[in-house]
Amino acid sequence: MIGKYFSQLTSPGTRSPSARRGSVESCDETENPPFANMDAGLEHEERLLRQHVIRQIELCLTEAKASTLHCQVLLLPRQMTTRVGQDVVRSSADEPCGLQGACIKVYVEHKDGLKSLGSIFPDPSVTPTFELSVIFKADKEDGWPALMHIFDTSKVLKLRPEYRLVKRKLYSSASPIIHDFS
Secondary structure (H helix, E strand, O other), rough: OOOOOEEOOOOOOOOOOOOOOHHHHHHHHHHOOOOOHHHHHHHHHHHHHHHHHHHHHHHHHHHHHHHHOOOEEEEEEOOOOHHHHHHHHHOOOOOHHHHHHHHEEEEEEEEOOEEEEEEEEEOOOOOEEEEEEEEEEEOOOOOHHHHHHOOOOOHHHEEEEEEEEEEEOOOOOOEEEEEEEE
């Protein structure tokens, strides 16, 4: 399972040879000409917005490492932020303003409870019409009981591949919609 965890977020301004930043795998803009027709233009705009949201989620996680999560290393499953970004876009497809009308709140479910990492507004000029809560789940720290004495696990936080997306419409009194992804 450790082989799946190659994505390590680093703090802004720090670089390490083994750490990578961003979602290189999600950049596939060169496959189609950006404005071949109106639909392709909309798809291109949506793709750019999705990539912006992915970068904002990564930035939120990176900034929360030292302040909220109290760790030096944050390990993510391969392409996790890309999957989350795609699910956020899918969840916003049926909204009046689409992804532009979202308020995205990012949380980590940790042994100490739910920790808020920040909020993302894809288009700050649009009043949010719905709220999406992205809840990442921290891996249990008892995963390597025989090796716990070797590693200083307080400095490393590993996120599980499972996460939850909770959608709440701000213009309706309907119950929130909860999606669990693995």
